[in-house]
Amino acid sequence: MKEDVLERIILETVDVPSLPPVASKVLGLVSNDYTSVSQLEEIISQDEAFSTRILRIANSPYYGRGRGIDTISTAVILIGFNAMRSLVTAASLKDLHRKFGIFEEQHWEHSLGVSIASSLLAAQTEMMIPEEALIGGLIHDMGKIVINNSLSEEYRTVIDKMNQENISSIAAEDEILGFNHCNVGALIARKWKLPGNLEAVIEYHHAEQYPAFEDSGYETLCQIVQVADAMCLHMGIGVGATIDFSKIGFEQLGLTETQFRTLQERLKHCFNEQRDRLLE
Numbered sequence: 001m002k003e004d005v006l007e008r009i010i011l012e013t014v015d016v017p018s019l020p021p022v023a024s025k026v027l028g029l030v031s032n033d034y035t036s037v038s039q040l041e042e043i044i045s046q047d048e049a050f051s052t053r054i055l056r057i058a059n060s061p062y063y064g065r066g067r068g069i070d071t072i073s074t075a076v077i078l079i080g081f082n083a084m085r086s087l088v089t090a091a092s093l094k095d096l097h098r099k100f101g102i103f104e105e106q107h108w109e110h111s112l113g114v115s116i117a118s119s120l121l122a123a124q125t126e127m128m129i130p131e132e133a134l135i136g137g138l139i140h141d142m143g144k145i146v147i148n149n150s151l152s153e154e155y156r157t158v159i160d161k162m163n164q165e166n167i168s169s170i171a172a173e174d175e176i177l178g179f180n181h182c183n184v185g186a187l188i189a190r191k192w193k194l195p196g197n198l199e200a201v202i203e204y205h206h207a208e209q210y211p212a213f214e215d216s217g218y219e220t221l222c223q224i225v226q227v228a229d230a231m232c233l234h235m236g237i238g239v240g241a242t243i244d245f246s247k248i249g250f251e252q253l254g255l256t257e258t259q260f261r262t263l264q265e266r267l268k269h270c271f272n273e274q275r276d277r278l279l280e
């Protein structure tokens with residue numbers, strides 16, 4: 001199907017959301033080399049919920065390193081402008097949830113699991129910065145939330161089909177809806193002007209072949225998230241079908257089975273710990 005036809009079908013069927021206003025201002029500011037930390041602080045501070053999220057992220061084990069970060073400016077300096085772009089995007093994801101039912105809960109657990117798995121894989125293989133992989137993992141399936149918001153009944157049918165026939169989410173979506181969460185996610189990524197690496201991972205995390213990306217790092221991110229996704233689906237962290245150990249594809253990242261099994265144990269531990277902490 002031609003891309004513009006597909007895009008029209010999606011736009012007619014699915015309500016593609018806008019980026020929350022504060023997030024879009026922040027994204028604009030961090031893309032500009034002349035922006036100061038105080039300008040950013042001023043915008044972020046206008047939104048209490050958003051400020052809280054940024055502080056929470058800065059105090060997470062990935063950034064906080066045990067320190068108590070209590071101002072937005074310190075958080076911004078610690079996180080850095082580049083990572084801020086990705087984090088703002090991740091924080092905005094929360095606003096996509098209109099309700100919080102079983103699907104949303106499983107989806108949230110899957111996103112958390114894939115983000116942890118991606119950062120563990122990135123650290124182990126030294127193929128990319130773990131923080132970048134973490135955000136890629138967190139947002140890779142954002143298209144699913146948006147489809148579920150607009151077409152919750154149809155999406156229930158998609159999930160049932162996946163479970164009954166043990167097929168992948170994109171196969172079930174393509175068959176029932178005529179498009180999938182990668183197509184929808186890619187539209188949102190372009191509308192939100194997300195960084196190229198995030199757009200790539202949203203659109204191509206299920207691809208068997210990648211297009212010629214402008215940056216070779218995009219392909220690495222797609223590969224890492226693809227393995228992290230399979231790893232979580234194998235462990236039952238996610239919505240729908242589980243997958244066989246033989247289909248995980250960790251060999252593509254140069255990992256031995258022993259290395260991979262050790263990572264899987266760490267993922268189990270980190271996932272349980274973080275989920276419990278976030279649900280407190």
Ligand SMILES: [Fe+2]
Pocket residue numbers: 140141169181205206
């Ligand atoms: Fe996916």
Ligand SMILES: [Fe+2]
Pocket residue numbers: 110114140141229
């Ligand atoms: Fe996924």
